[in-house]
Amino acid sequence: MIRFKIDLESTELLDRITTIYNFKRDTITGRIALSLSLEKGKKFTEETLSLAQNGREYTPTSNLFGRLINDTDNFVLYKTIFDQHYNNELSENEFIRLYKLHLKDGLDLWKQQLDNSDITKGEHISILLKPIKKGLTLRSNTPHISIDRKKTEIKEFKDLLSFEIGKSENNEPIIIKINDLREFDNRNIAIAGMAGSGKTQLIKDILYQISKNSNDELKFIFFDYKGEGNPEQLKSFLEAANAEFVDIVNDGGVNFNPFLSINLDERQRPFSIRAFVDTISTFVPKMGVSQENIIISLINDLLDRKNGSYPTINELFNDLENYYEENGIRQDTLYSVIRDLSTNIFNCNPNNPSILSKSLYLNLPPALSDTLRQLVVFLLLRFFNSYFTSTNDCEPQDHIFPIRYVIVIDEAHIYLKNKNARKALEDLLRLLRSKGVIVVMLSQGVEDYKTKDFDFASQVQLPICLNIQNKDYKAISNFVGTPNSRYKLETEIKKLDSGKGLINIGDPKIIELRQWWRTKREENL
Known part of the structure; x- marks a missing residue:
C-alpha cells in the first residue's frame, strides 16, 4: 500500500475543516475535498509544480480511500477515477502526485465557501448538500448499460474453501478457511523457503486439496519458472489435481493468444x-x-x-x-x-477452449532464455488481470467470499527484483483481490517480499515462513506480522528446519508442513 506525505497547508486545512464538521477522521474530509476538485473538472499538467512534503504522512494503515463492504481498500476505485479523468493509465507515482494536487485544490475550494458562509446558521451543511443532491440527480438519470456476460463470466465456488497446511507441535491440524471473511479479509498467500525447505511439496498439497475440496470446480495455473517438472514424476499430482501439464519447449508451446x-x-x-x-x-x-x-x-x-x-x-x-x-x-x-x-x-488455435477452463501446470525449462520465460508469465498475468478486471466483484454471502481462480507464481523473487515487473505484480494483487482470485507467490527468502517502493507482505493475509537462510528477527516479523510476544517469535524461529514452517495466526507457531509426497503415499494416489 502507498505511503506519502502531503504539504503543511493541506494538513492544517484538513484539521480545520474536520473540526468544523466534527468528522471522525480527517480522511473523510480528504475524500470529500477530492470529489469537490474533480467535480469542477480541474486538471493539472505535467508542468504543475509538485507540492512540498512537509505535512501529514499517510501509511498503508491510514484508510485513506475508505473500504468496501467486504473490507477491500478503495485504492483501485480512486485510481480508476483518476485514469478516466486524465484519459491515461497513470503510474502510482503520477497518481499520488495528482492526488495531492487535487486534495489541496478541493480543500481551497471548500475553505473559500466556508469563509463566505455563516456556520452558526448551518450554512456549512448546505455547502455539502448541493453536490450531494447533484450527484443523486445524475445517478437517477444514468442509463443502464447491458454487458455481454458471455465474455466476462466465470464460475464461482461459493462454498467454504478450506485446506490443511500442517500440524502443530501438539499434532493438531492447522486448517485454513481461506474465504471465510471472519478469519481472512485477503486471500493472497506468500510462501518463503530456500531450496529443500518443502515449499514446492506444500503448494502441490494445497492445490490438490483445493481441487479435491471444490470438486474440481476451482481451476489453477502453476508457473514453474525453474522448469524442472517432469510429466512422469508429476503424473500422480496432475491426475489428483485434474491438471494438464504443458512444457513450453517440448510440447510446442501453450494454446493461448x-x-x-x-x-x-x-x-x-x-x-x-x-x-x-x-x-x-x-x-x-x-x-x-x-x-x-x-x-x-x-x-x-x-x-x-x-x-x-x-x-x-x-x-x-x-x-x-x-x-x-x-x-x-x-x-x-x-x-x-x-x-x-x-x-x-x-499456439493460437481459435477452436481451443479458454485457458481458464482447466487447471494448468506450465513448465518453463531453462532451455528458454530468462527473457522468454519471464515474458510468457507476464503476458499471461496481463490477460488474467484484464479478464478478471472486466468481471463484477464477487459478492460475499454471509461470511463466505466466492473464489474463481488460483494463480501460483514460483520463484517470485525473479520478478520482485525487476522494478517494472514488481509494479505489475502489485497491480495484480490489488485489482484481483475483490475478483475472487487467489494469488500465491513462492520465493526463497522473506526479504524478497519487502522492497523500497512496496511491501508485498502487506497485500498477503497468509504468509508462511519455511526454513530460510536469513533468520533475522526483523525481516521475519515484517513478513509474518508483528507478534504479540517478541520472545515467542524468537523462540519459534530457532525451531525452523526442513519440512517445518512458521505462521503467526493468533500467536507464532511452528508447524509440521503438509507435503504432497506424504499425502500421495497416505492416500494411495
Missing part, C-alpha cells in the same frame, strides 16, 4: 495496447521508444485489418519482419523475441 488482454473498445484500445507493449519492453533488453512505437503501430494496423477480431502473434511477426525488411532495419532482440513467441511459445 496473448492479444486477448487488449480491450477492443475504441476508447480503451490505446491504453490496452500501451500496457501490452509495456509488458514486452519490461523484459526485452535494450528495447527503446522507437521500437515500442513500431510495435504499437503494427498492432493498431493489425486490429484495424481484423475489424473486431484478434490477430495472432504469428501475424504480428510477419508484419514486423516485413517492416524491418522494407525499412532496412537489422534484426535485433525485439525481432528475435517476437519471432520466438510466434513459433515456439503461443
